[in-house]
Amino acid sequence: MTAFLDxxxxxxxxxxxxxxxxxNNTDLADDLVQDCLERAIRKRGLWRPQMPLRAxxxxxxxxxxxxxxxxxxxxxxxxxxxxxxxxxxxQPDQPxxxxxxxxxxxLAQLPNDQREALLLVALEGLGYAEAATAxxxxxxxxxxxxxxxxxxxxxxxxxxxxxRLRTVK
Amino acid sequence: MNDKPAPLTDFDxxxxxxxxxxxxxxxxxxxxxxxxPVQAETVGEWxxxxxxxxxxxxxxxxxxxxxxxxxxxxxxxGAAARxxxxxxxxxxxxxxxxxxxxxxxARGLTEPSGRSGxxxxxxxxxxxxxxxxxxxxxxxxxxxxxAHLATWLSRRLDRPLTIPDLRAKDFDLVGGRLLPAETGPxxxxxxxxxxxxxxxxxxxxxxxxxxxxxxxxxLDRLEAFYWTDKGIxxxxxxDLPRDRLKALAVASYDQLG
Numbered sequence: 001m002t003a004f005l006d007x008x009x010x011x012x013x014x015x016x017x018x019x020x021x022x023x024n025n026t027d028l029a030d031d032l033v034q035d036c037l038e039r040a041i042r043k044r045g046l047w048r049p050q051m052p053l054r055a056x057x058x059x060x061x062x063x064x065x066x067x068x069x070x071x072x073x074x075x076x077x078x079x080x081x082x083x084x085x086x087x088x089x090x091q092p093d094q095p096x097x098x099x100x101x102x103x104x105x106x107l108a109q110l111p112n113d114q115r116e117a118l119l120l121v122a123l124e125g126l127g128y129a130e131a132a133t134a135x136x137x138x139x140x141x142x143x144x145x146x147x148x149x150x151x152x153x154x155x156x157x158x159x160x161x162x163x164r165l166r167t168v169k
Numbered sequence: 170m171n172d173k174p175a176p177l178t179d180f181d182x183x184x185x186x187x188x189x190x191x192x193x194x195x196x197x198x199x200x201x202x203x204x205x206p207v208q209a210e211t212v213g214e215w216x217x218x219x220x221x222x223x224x225x226x227x228x229x230x231x232x233x234x235x236x237x238x239x240x241x242x243x244x245x246x247g248a249a250a251r252x253x254x255x256x257x258x259x260x261x262x263x264x265x266x267x268x269x270x271x272x273x274x275a276r277g278l279t280e281p282s283g284r285s286g287x288x289x290x291x292x293x294x295x296x297x298x299x300x301x302x303x304x305x306x307x308x309x310x311x312x313x314x315x316a317h318l319a320t321w322l323s324r325r326l327d328r329p330l331t332i333p334d335l336r337a338k339d340f341d342l343v344g345g346r347l348l349p350a351e352t353g354p355x356x357x358x359x360x361x362x363x364x365x366x367x368x369x370x371x372x373x374x375x376x377x378x379x380x381x382x383x384x385x386x387x388l389d390r391l392e393a394f395y396w397t398d399k400g401i402x403x404x405x406x407x408d409l410p411r412d413r414l415k416a417l418a419v420a421s422y423d424q425l426g
Binding site: 005008009012013014016017018020021026029030033034037038041042099100103104107119121122123127128143146147150153154 | 179180183184187189211214215218219221222223224225226227229230231232234235237238239240241243244247
C-alpha cells in the first residue's frame with residue numbers, strides 16, 4: 001500500500017497536466033484528478049502489475065472524463081483567460097514557434113478521441129504501447145488518431161497550406 | 170515520387186517524431202528526411218506542436234499539489250467516510266426502532282393504509298444528511314425565487330403549498346428542491362440560522378384527510394418532528410435542541426396548508 005501510494009503520488013503532477021490540457025479549466029481538471037485518485041485507491045485491488053500504473057491511472061481518468069462529457073460537464077470551452085495570459089515574452093525571439101493561444105484554441109477544437117491520444121503521447125510522453133493501453137485501443141488505431149490529430153492541429157493553426165520549405169533544426 | 174527501397178510512410182514519420190522507432194530505423198528515417206524537405210517540414214511542425222503543448226500545460230505539473238490531490242489524504246478521507254456510513258447505519262437501526270415505537274403509540278392517529286412514519290422520517294433524515302452539508306448546491310431553487318419555488322413544488326406535489334416563514338424563530342429560507350420519495354415526488358425546504366445551523370422540512374403528498382399529532386424521533390444528533398395534516402405528511406429535521414426544533418415544527422405546521 002505504501003509503495004502503491006508513493007507511485008501514485010509521483011504521477012499526480014502528470015495527471016494534473018493532462019487533465020488541465022483536456023479540460024482547459026484548472027478547477028475542473030483538479031476535480032477530475034481527485035475523482036481519478038479516489039477511484040484508483042478504492043479499486044487498487046483491480047490493478048495488475050503487468051499494466052503500467054501510469055497507463056492504468058490515465059485509463060481511469062479518461063473513463064471518468066468521458067462519462068462526465070456525456071453528462072455535459074468538463075467540456076472544453078474555447079480558450080480560457082488563464083491560457084491567454086500564458087503568452088511568454090520570449091515569443092518574438094522565436095518567430096517559428098506556434099502561437100500558444102492559437103494552439104490552445106485548435107486543441108480545444110479537436111475531436112475528443114484525437115485530443116486524448118495526442119496529449120498522452122505529445123504532452124505526457126507515453127510510448128505508443130502504453131498510450132494504446134491507457135486508451136484501451138489497438139496501437140494502429142492510436143497511430144491513426146495521432147496522425148489525424150497532428151494534421152488537424154496543423155490545419156487549424158494555419159500551418160498546412162502552403163507548405164513552406166525551410167530547414168528544421 | 171519517392172522510389173527509394175524503404176519509402177517513408179506517414180506511420181514512419183509519426184513514430185520517428187514521437188521517438189518510437191528502433192535505433193536503426195530511426196537513423197534510416199533521418200537520412201531519408203534529409204532528402205525530403207516536405208516531409209522534414211511536416212516533422213518540424215509536429216515538433217513545434219509538442220513545444221507549444223509543453224509551454225501551455227507544462228507549468229501545470231510544476232504547481233504545488235493541493236492537499237485534496239495527495240493520495241494519503243484521500244486514503245484518510247475514505248476511511249473517515251466509511252466510518253460515517255457505519256455510524257449512520259447503526260444510528261438508523263435505532264431510528265427505525267424509535268419510529269416503529271412512535272408509530273405504534275400513534276397508531277390511533279395514523280391512517281391504516283398510509284405511508285408509515287418510519288419511511289417518512291428515514292427519507293427526510295437521509296435527504297437532510299445529503300443536502301444540509303452541501304456548500305455549493307444546497308438547494309435547487311434559492312430563496313430569492315421563493316414565489317417560483319412555491320408555484321413549482323405545488324404543481325409537482327399537486328397541492329397548494331405555502332412555504333413556512335420561520336424568520337420569527339431566527340431561521341431564514343435557503344431554498345428548496347424536488348426529491349424522489351418512495352411514493353412519488355417530495356419537496357424539501359431548507360432553512361439556516363445565523364450560526365449556520367440548517368434544518369430541512371420534508372413534505373410528501375398524501376391522500377385522504379387524516380391528521381396526526383406531532384410525533385418525535387431521534388437519530389444520534391439529528392432530531393425529527395413529523396406529522397400529517399391536510400393532504401401532506403411533513404418531517405422537520407435538524408441538529409438542534411429539541412425545544413427549538415419543536416418550535417420550528419409547530420410554526421411550520423401552523424403555516425402549511
